[in-house]
Amino acid sequence: MTINRRNLLLSGAACTGASVFGFASLDEAFAQATGRLTVCLYPEPPSLMLGLTQTTPAFIVAGKIYQGLLTYDFDLNPQPGLAKEWSVSEDGLTYTFRLQENVRWHDGAPFTAHDVVFSTQECLPEIHSRARANFASVESATALDDHTVEYRLKTPFTAFLQVFEASGAPILPAHIYKGTDYRTNPANESPIGTGPFRLKEWRRGEYIHLVRNEDYYKEDLPLLNEIYFQIIPDSASRLVALQNGTVDVTGYDNIDYVFMPAIRESADFGITHDGYQFAAPLATLEFNTRSGHVADKRFRKAMLHAIDRDFIIENIWFGQAAPATGLVSSPTRYYKDTGPLYPYDPGQATALLDEMGLQPDANGVRASVKLLGIPYGDMWTKLGEYVKQSLSQVGIDIQIENTDPGNWASRYSNWEFETTFCFWYQFGHPGLGITRLYHSSSIAKGIYGSNTAGYENPEVDRLFDEAIREIDEEKRAAMYGRLQEILIEDLPNAPLFEIKWATVMRKGVKNVVTTAIGICEGFETATVE
Amino acid sequence: MLKAGLGRVIKVLMVLITVIICNFALVRLAPGDPVSVIAGETGASDAAFVASLREEFQLDKPIHVQLGTYLANVATGDLGYSYRQRRPVADLIWERMPATLLLTGTAFVLSLVVGVASGIFAGLKRGTWGDNTLVVLCLFGYALPAFWLGLVLVLIFSVWLQWLPAFGMQTLGFTGTWWEQAADVARHLVLPAVTLSAYYIALYTRVMRSSVADVQSSDFIKTARARGLSRRRIIGVHMLRNAALPVITLAGVQAGQLIGGSIVVETVFAWPGIGRLALDSLLQREYMVLLGVFIVTSVMVIALNIITDIILAIVDPRIRKAAA
Numbered sequence: 001m002t003i004n005r006r007n008l009l010l011s012g013a014a015c016t017g018a019s020v021f022g023f024a025s026l027d028e029a030f031a032q033a034t035g036r037l038t039v040c041l042y043p044e045p046p047s048l049m050l051g052l053t054q055t056t057p058a059f060i061v062a063g064k065i066y067q068g069l070l071t072y073d074f075d076l077n078p079q080p081g082l083a084k085e086w087s088v089s090e091d092g093l094t095y096t097f098r099l100q101e102n103v104r105w106h107d108g109a110p111f112t113a114h115d116v117v118f119s120t121q122e123c124l125p126e127i128h129s130r131a132r133a134n135f136a137s138v139e140s141a142t143a144l145d146d147h148t149v150e151y152r153l154k155t156p157f158t159a160f161l162q163v164f165e166a167s168g169a170p171i172l173p174a175h176i177y178k179g180t181d182y183r184t185n186p187a188n189e190s191p192i193g194t195g196p197f198r199l200k201e202w203r204r205g206e207y208i209h210l211v212r213n214e215d216y217y218k219e220d221l222p223l224l225n226e227i228y229f230q231i232i233p234d235s236a237s238r239l240v241a242l243q244n245g246t247v248d249v250t251g252y253d254n255i256d257y258v259f260m261p262a263i264r265e266s267a268d269f270g271i272t273h274d275g276y277q278f279a280a281p282l283a284t285l286e287f288n289t290r291s292g293h294v295a296d297k298r299f300r301k302a303m304l305h306a307i308d309r310d311f312i313i314e315n316i317w318f319g320q321a322a323p324a325t326g327l328v329s330s331p332t333r334y335y336k337d338t339g340p341l342y343p344y345d346p347g348q349a350t351a352l353l354d355e356m357g358l359q360p361d362a363n364g365v366r367a368s369v370k371l372l373g374i375p376y377g378d379m380w381t382k383l384g385e386y387v388k389q390s391l392s393q394v395g396i397d398i399q400i401e402n403t404d405p406g407n408w409a410s411r412y413s414n415w416e417f418e419t420t421f422c423f424w425y426q427f428g429h430p431g432l433g434i435t436r437l438y439h440s441s442s443i444a445k446g447i448y449g450s451n452t453a454g455y456e457n458p459e460v461d462r463l464f465d466e467a468i469r470e471i472d473e474e475k476r477a478a479m480y481g482r483l484q485e486i487l488i489e490d491l492p493n494a495p496l497f498e499i500k501w502a503t504v505m506r507k508g509v510k511n512v513v514t515t516a517i518g519i520c521e522g523f524e525t526a527t528v529e
Numbered sequence: 530m531l532k533a534g535l536g537r538v539i540k541v542l543m544v545l546i547t548v549i550i551c552n553f554a555l556v557r558l559a560p561g562d563p564v565s566v567i568a569g570e571t572g573a574s575d576a577a578f579v580a581s582l583r584e585e586f587q588l589d590k591p592i593h594v595q596l597g598t599y600l601a602n603v604a605t606g607d608l609g610y611s612y613r614q615r616r617p618v619a620d621l622i623w624e625r626m627p628a629t630l631l632l633t634g635t636a637f638v639l640s641l642v643v644g645v646a647s648g649i650f651a652g653l654k655r656g657t658w659g660d661n662t663l664v665v666l667c668l669f670g671y672a673l674p675a676f677w678l679g680l681v682l683v684l685i686f687s688v689w690l691q692w693l694p695a696f697g698m699q700t701l702g703f704t705g706t707w708w709e710q711a712a713d714v715a716r717h718l719v720l721p722a723v724t725l726s727a728y729y730i731a732l733y734t735r736v737m738r739s740s741v742a743d744v745q746s747s748d749f750i751k752t753a754r755a756r757g758l759s760r761r762r763i764i765g766v767h768m769l770r771n772a773a774l775p776v777i778t779l780a781g782v783q784a785g786q787l788i789g790g791s792i793v794v795e796t797v798f799a800w801p802g803i804g805r806l807a808l809d810s811l812l813q814r815e816y817m818v819l820l821g822v823f824i825v826t827s828v829m830v831i832a833l834n835i836i837t838d839i840i841l842a843i844v845d846p847r848i849r850k851a852a853a
Contacts, residue, residue: 038701044809046567046613055570129571129578183585188615204624205801207701228701232799236680237696240688244695406561406814409569425572436573447575448568 035225037509037528039519040238040250041208044231048199048208049188050170051119051128056252056279056520059167061208061229063520065106066193067171069097069116070164072516074274076333076428078161079515082111082171082194083149092156092471099147103217105173106198113143118174120151127182134163134432156469158476159431162333165278165517166195168427196222196522206231221524242269242504248528249512251275251503251519257318257379263504270505275518277331281423281501282324285387285494288417290454293367297491298352303369303419304342304494305349306394307387313497316382320502324495326484328434331516332426334480341488349394358395366395372411372420373402380421413448423499428516430480431468438492439464455492541831548827549603549820553596556816562588563613563814585612603824609817618821621806628698629802631714632794633787635722640729641780647730648737648776649769655742663734670731679724679797686720693719696799721798725791729783733776740772747771774845781837788829 045058050066069083078086083097103111121141124131137157142150153160163169171194176187191199194217197210208229212222230247232238235256241247242255242263255263263269285303287294294300313321328335358366371387374380388398403411411417426433436442436449440456460483467479488495503513508529515521564582568574583589587598602609608618651660687695694700694717703713744750745768753763792804803822810818842849 036702046813047615049615052615053567053571054573127581129575130573132575132577183612183615203801204621205628205805206698206799209702226702230697230701230799231801232696233796233805234696234799237683237797237799240683240695244688244691246695246697246701404559404561405569405812406559406563406566408561410561410565413565413568444576446579448565448571449573450575 035223035528036228037224037226037249037512037523037526038228038230038247040241040247040254041229041231042233042238042254044205047188048191048202050167050191051124051131051172052183052188054128054130054167059517059520060251061210062170062191062193063166063195063517064197064210064227064522065191065195065199066166067195067522068164068166068169069099069171070161071521072162072165072278072428074277074331074516076162076277076331076516078164081164081166082116083164086161088161092158093153095151095153095160096144097149097151099149100217101147103194104215105175105194106192106213106215107173107176108215109173109175111171111173111194112146113149114146115171115174116149117141117143118178119172120169123172123177123182124169130427130432131163131169133436134159134168156471157431158468158470159429162427162429162432166522167517167520196524197224197227200226216524218524222522223525223527224523227523242506245506248506248509249503249519252501253320253377253379255502255504257316257320260318260320260502268507270507270509272503272505272513273500275503275513275516275521276501277516278428279425279501279517280329280331280428281425281499282327282329283321283421283423283496283499284327285496286412286417286420286422287453287493288415288419289492290415292418293356293358293369294418296356298356299358299367300491300494301342302349302352302356302394303391303396304491305345305352306391306396307494307496308344308390309497310344312383312386316379316386317497317499320500321497322500324497325488327438327487327493327495328430328480328484329426329498332433333429334477336481336484338485338488342491342494346394353395360395364395365397368397368399370399370401370418372408372417373400374421375402375404375408383421409448412452413450414446415452415454421496422493430483431464435464435468438487453492455490457486457490460486460490537835544831545824545827546600549600549824550596552820552823553599553816556811556814556819557592559811559814561814562586563816564588566813567613582612599820608821608824611815611818613813613815614818618817621818622803622821622825625801625803625806626788628800629788629804631718632721632725632800632802633791635718636725636729637780637783637787639722640726640733640783641776643726644730644733645737645773645776648734649741649764649772651734651738652741652745652772653764655738660738663738667731667734670727670734673727675724675728675791675793676797678727679720679794682720682724683797693717695720696797698800721794721800724797725794732779736775736779737772740775741768744768744772770844774841777837777841777844781833784833784837785830787833788826 041057041060043057045053045055045061047053048058048062048065050058050062068081070078070081073079082100082103084100085098087096099113099116105111120135125135137153137155139152139154144150173192176192177185196213196216198213200211201209210227212225216222230241232241238250238254239259242250264271287300289295309323313319313323323340325340326336326338353366360366371384373384384400388400391398412420424433424437437451438455438460439451440461442451443454444450463479463483467476467483470476470479503519505512510527511525512519512523514525563586564579567582568579587595599609610617611621614621647663651663654660683695686693698717699714703710750763750767753767788803792808794800795802795804807819807822810822
């Protein structure tokens, strides 16, 4: 290992923790610092160009290559990214960002305000559906000088400061993409970003290798020399990889929930549930409320009453989940704790079914409902089986339809289902995460992530529209609170639980989870011993 | 001879075109399309997103037009473009080829050598304890599912004994001379190759064993023995050449699977081969990549069938004569 300032800093960082970790000397800490981190990755991302693909695995890798203007702390407050300062005008219509200076693209070209304007106004609105929606209220974006960008909005959009992380609005190099076909630009294969790491090699099916950006604008950072993302398709192999030290970090559900209690017991690993606040996925039982029994909200309530969600959390998710109280998950802004609703109570469920006039036939069956199984892993399959069994006790006969991912997404978005499961990223703000799911203007056949339930409530529409424009923080919070109360009463979808993904780190791994986007963050200060 | 060759070429072309059309129809029969998969993975989409992807994937055209375009492209050697991964299909397949061939090729040689050797041994020593042991082992080889065998081998040799790596094709970031790197890959190769071979070793042993036993009691062997030939010569020249025929036919079948790789073994051992590429493409409805894999695989199967025929003709004069 050659000695340079960075390595000294690295050993210094290790040394501050020397008392905690019991290093005899600085030398020992020095000797243990390897500068190479290996992260488990599955599935393999289709591409690393974050403007074109926003799958989570792509974000995990490309979040170190590309950067957004902002990132978010665990409470979802904006933190500096490529923007070092920002301000909002009193009328909520003008947002001004001061950009970091001395930032260079990986090819050496300087990064300026023009890249920001190009990305958020020209490129992303054409290729990135979430960015298209998030920047729709922008009237103009102007580079006031090389390091200042000003956005003028048509109407207030109070979620605006929440849309700038690297997956929602990755800043792309204008000098490479401007005037080209973004989708076929050869640079998509060798992404050029401003991030602390650059792509060295991608061996498909095997690993992705990132190396330190020696030109990074923050002196002495990043601390790591290189990051490997090892692609491991089999869940038992991922566990072995973690246990024998082949990988240092696993995230999301890469370790089967069934193994998590054992990992939790082990002294070799650290576990955190932080870093998922931005996604904060909420698992739901989804209804197609257009027809059949589930069109009646009494039936939907009866179903929720007949499902023991605590049982699911304990026995199927092995504690990697928490009860949901509504259709917005708790880390999200403006979340309102409406208290435990629709508790497990088969008596209540049968009372509701009685009220609907659904009487048991000779076999004890009151109603028959199809459940489109979601093919996203064992737990979801088990969840379907549990729900089937549980609902049979109140006389609801569930017929499970099995699918594969391609078929599921297609049938779901085209409304070819009665009930199914899903889980929804919240993107930190109800205006970004759930408006799209319950606003009547968002009912669109064939579109994934739209109002698939077919839910229409004029008051909900009005509240969504007004809340996002409301400048007054308190009034806005009250509106989103009211929305959550209405939604839980109408129950267009049934909240089941908040998924608590876990990042597992081998002892000695530091600073991989520092913000609300967790291991998708840039790993500027991450270290490994 | 020339006429026969020409006939064969036409036959091969017919088979290929049929394979392409059938597969094209088959993959389209699976409900769902790549656009819905991408939208599902992304977690968000809108009408413009779906429309632009459909256009890019050329799913907006009628299916017979798509098939026509595809056939024309394949005829010029163009296997198409993966819009999901934004790379040519041929690249995606070629970069998986070395890993696939290394794994399946090693398994092929391993199973042939071990299978034939133990088959000869068992066939010559029928009824002894050695033979009985082999027969029992063969039963295991047949019956064990590859994923289970793979996991057990990992548990024993990687987790408990820590002799061999559990998965992957090389140690990440390993640097050394080419020789050390080759040794590193070889260490990674052991478990997947053994897992993949187990079934075929059992198969070859069984076939070779009964074949040796059959040939042993045939007249020409008795004659050879009566002529006072050495045991070594009887076994090596007269017996094996005849006993090997069914094994060669079987090996031809296994060789056909060389290119296709093995989805199960590649998944368990995180081996970056073509089987995983095919499975991922199927799940993600990447029609072009899947069709590309099918085409490359069928060409290989056809080629290996021809090679098998030639080898059989060399080994067995009766086939040679019948062909002439």
